[in-house]
Structures are given as C-alpha cells and as structure tokens.
Amino acid sequence: MTSLDTPTRNYRRNPLTPWVFAIAVPLLVAGCADDDDEASPSSTTTTTHASVSTVAPTTTSTTSSSTAPAKPTGDQATAAELDTFLHTNLGLSADQPFSDLLDSPGLTWPGYITTITVDHENAHVRMQIDRTADKALGERASKAIANFIRLGNSGLASKVSWIIVEDGSGTVVSQTKV
Numbered sequence: 001m002t003s004l005d006t007p008t009r010n011y012r013r014n015p016l017t018p019w020v021f022a023i024a025v026p027l028l029v030a031g032c033a034d035d036d037d038e039a040s041p042s043s044t045t046t047t048t049h050a051s052v053s054t055v056a057p058t059t060t061s062t063t064s065s066s067t068a069p070a071k072p073t074g075d076q077a078t079a080a081e082l083d084t085f086l087h088t089n090l091g092l093s094a095d096q097p098f099s100d101l102l103d104s105p106g107l108t109w110p111g112y113i114t115t116i117t118v119d120h121e122n123a124h125v126r127m128q129i130d131r132t133a134d135k136a137l138g139e140r141a142s143k144a145i146a147n148f149i150r151l152g153n154s155g156l157a158s159k160v161s162w163i164i165v166e167d168g169s170g171t172v173v174s175q176t177k178v
Helices: 017-031 074-089 135-152
Strands: 044-051 058-065 113-119 122-127 162-166 172-177
Touching: 074 113, 074 122, 074 135, 122 135, 135 162, 135 172
Parallel strands: 122 162
Antiparallel strands: 044 058, 113 122, 162 172
C-alpha cells in the first residue's frame, strides 16, 4: 500500500475555537429567550355583508371561529427540533439562515444547509452543493451533525437514526448513523 492509497487528514485545531464557543453559547442562550410580548393572531374572523334593496339597506355581521392550526406531526416536530439544535450550536439565531456562516473561518459545511426534514427517523439535510465535486464536504457534514446529536442532545438522538445529506436536487451525497 502506498501513501497514495491511504487517506490522510490534515486537520488543524484552531486555538480560538474553545473561546468562541465559551463566549457564543451564553450569548445565544440569552438572545434566544422567548419574548411573551408578541401578539398572537386572532382566531376569529369577522365578515360583513351588505345587501341593497329598494326598501332599506341591511348590514349583517357574522363571526366565525376558524379551526386551530394543525399541530406538526412527529417528523415535523423532530425536524424543527433538529433545526433549532443546529442553529443554537452553530451560533445562529432561530431566524438567521445557515448561509450566514459561509464567511466564518473554520466552518466549511454549515453555510450550505438549505432545508432540514425528517422522514421515519431519517434526517434529510439538503445542502446547496455539487454531489460529485463536494462529496467530501457532504461526508463531513453528515458525520459532524451525527456527532452533534450523539454528544449534545440525547432526546434528539432517540428520534433520529440517520443523517442523510442531499444535494439541491435531493440526490444522496452521504449518510451517517447517529
């Protein structure tokens, strides 16, 4: 076996990484606190009908209660939990896109995440990458997300079995068991 046959890994440890996480995590926790000030949308609708007749105009008012929004299914709730988990651990606010991480030093794969879905305990992480040229990037992403879940959230680890990284068209690039 020659040196060309064995894969080599040239990972450099950034000495600032522990400090960044030590500072960023408390700031994220404080910044992600739920504000109860937000007004919830009303669940009633008022409809006014005006009738015109030759005798006298009439106005009627009808109030109907709309149905409550559907609760997310187990897979949708798990996908939302995974999305929130990744946003928090990568230093993003909940409404911030992953693409904001494209310019971050040391983070190569998170900036390419576009959507996260879960189907039968399989987390499908769709990334805007090329399935042939960026295969190594997809492999790093699936392994890193699986490790995040394994080491950081035991509740989520029981809900997700596989991390499947797909390109923009849905073609599987890499998969890792959690």
